Amino acid sequence: MSPLVLVVLLSSLGLGTAMTFASSHWLLAWMGLEINTLAILPLMAQQNHPRAMEATTKYFLIQATAAAMILFASTTNAWASGQWDITYPSHPVTATITMAALAMKIGLAPTHFWLPEVLQGVSLTTGLILSTWQKLAPFALILQVANYTPPYMLTALALCSTLVGGWGGLNQTQLRKILAYSSIAHLGWMILVAQMAPQLTLIALITYIVMTTAAFLTLNNMDATKTATLASSWTKSPTLTAMACLVLLSLGGLPPLTGFLPKWLILQEVTNQGFIPTATVMALSALLSLYFYLRLTYAMSLTLFPHTFNSVTPWRMTAKRPTLLLSTTIIMTTCLLPLTPSALTLLI
C-alpha cells in the first residue's frame, strides 16, 4: 500500500474516533463511526488472500448493519422527542436499540460471532487496531447511553459475554481466535459496570487496551498465529517467551499483574451494589478464560509438542521490528497493579 494512501486512511481512522468523541449530535456520531469502518477496510484487505477478503466483507456487513441500527434508533428518537442529543435518549426503546447496535459493533456476546472470524482473517497488527482503536468510538457512545438502557440488558450482555468468551476460547488452537474470545470476555466485564460506575469501565478499557496491545505485539514479534508455534518460541527469544507468559496471565487476571486491577475493582463495586450472584458468576467465568491463557502459557513454557524437532536455535540478530511499544506495554501489563490508587484518583 502506498504511503500516501496509508496516511489518508490512518488519519481518517483518527478523525472518525475524534468525531464520535467530540459530537453531541447523533448524526455526527454516526458519521464518525462510519468513517472508522470505512477507513479500516483497505487496511484489512491489504493481504490479497481469500481469508482477508472474507474478513473484510464480514466486518463491513456487520458494522454497516450496526451503524444503520444506530441511525434508525437516533432517527426514531428525533421523531419522538424532536432532538438529536446523544446524552438524552428519551425513550427506552430507542436506548435499547442503540445499545444493541453498539454491542454488535464492539462484539458483545449475543452478537459476537463475527469477531473471531474477522480477527482470524487479518494480520496481527491490523487485529491490534481492530481490537483496540476501533473499540474506542463505540465505547464513548456506550458510556453516554448506558444510563438510559435497562439495567437487566447490560447485566445480561455482560454475563453472556464473559461466559461465551470463556467457553468459546476453550478448544481453540488459533491464537487470533483466542485473543478474540478474550476480547469478548473483557468487554463483558466492562459493560457490567457501565451503568453502576462508568469510571471503572474506563479503567477496564484502558488496562485491556494496554494488555491486549502487549499480547498482539508479542505474538507479532514471534510470528505466531498457532499454539504449536508458541512451543518453539523459546528458541527465538527466551526473554520474550518468559514475559509472554506473564502477559497472558495478566490478561487472565492473576493478582500481582495489571489484569487483576479492573476485575478486583469491578467485583468490589458489583458486590457493594448488592449483586452477589452476578459477581459470583462473573468471577467464575473468569476461570474459564484463565484456563485457555494457562494452556497457552503451558505450551510456551513447559512443553514441546511431540513432533520432530528439525530446527536449531537461530542466531540472534538485532531485532528488525521496532520493539519500543512492545517493551513499554509489557512493562505496563505486568507492573501496573501497585498504581491502582493513582488510577482511581485519576479517573474517579
Added chain:
Amino acid sequence: MVYFAFMLLVGLVLGLVGVACNPAPYFAAFGLVVAAGMGCAVLAVSGAPFLALVLFLIYLGGMLVVFAYSSALAADPFPEGWTEVTVFEQLAFYLLGVVAAGLYFGKHWYTLFVGMVDSCSKFFTIRADMGGVVAMYGSGGFMLVFCAWVLLLTLFVVLELVRGLSRGPLRAV
C-alpha cells in the same frame, strides 16, 4: 387520497416481501424497484415531495441502476423466480405474517399510519421537507464539510479495494 395512500402502502409491503423472500438477484432488484418507487410515492403523498424526489433520483436513478447492472452481469442460467418452491414458501410465510399482524392490530391498525406532514395548511409557506433541508444547510454549516469528506473517503476506499489488475477483491476468492 387516503385510499390512494393505502394502495401505495400495500405496494410498498408487497415490494419488500418480494425482496425478503430471497429470489434470484434479477427479481430481487425488481422487488427493490417496486419498494423504492412505492416508498417515494408514500413520501410524496404524506407531504414531502422534495424528499420523495431526492430519494427517487438518487436511490432509483443512481444506486439501483448500478445494482441491476451488476446483478445482470452475474449470469444465472436458471434464476429462481417467486414461483420456485423455496422462494414461494417464504413469500407465503411473509404474506401470512402481514395478514396476521393486520388481524392482530384489528381495526386499530390505521392509527399506526403516520399522518400527513402537511405544513402548508396554515400560515406556513415552507413545506416540512424543504424546511428540513434549509435547517440542515443553515445550522449544519461547517459539519457538512465532514460529510463531504466521508463521501470522498468512501470513493477512495472503494478505489483502493478494487485497485489494479491483480488486486481486485473477488480475484482473491
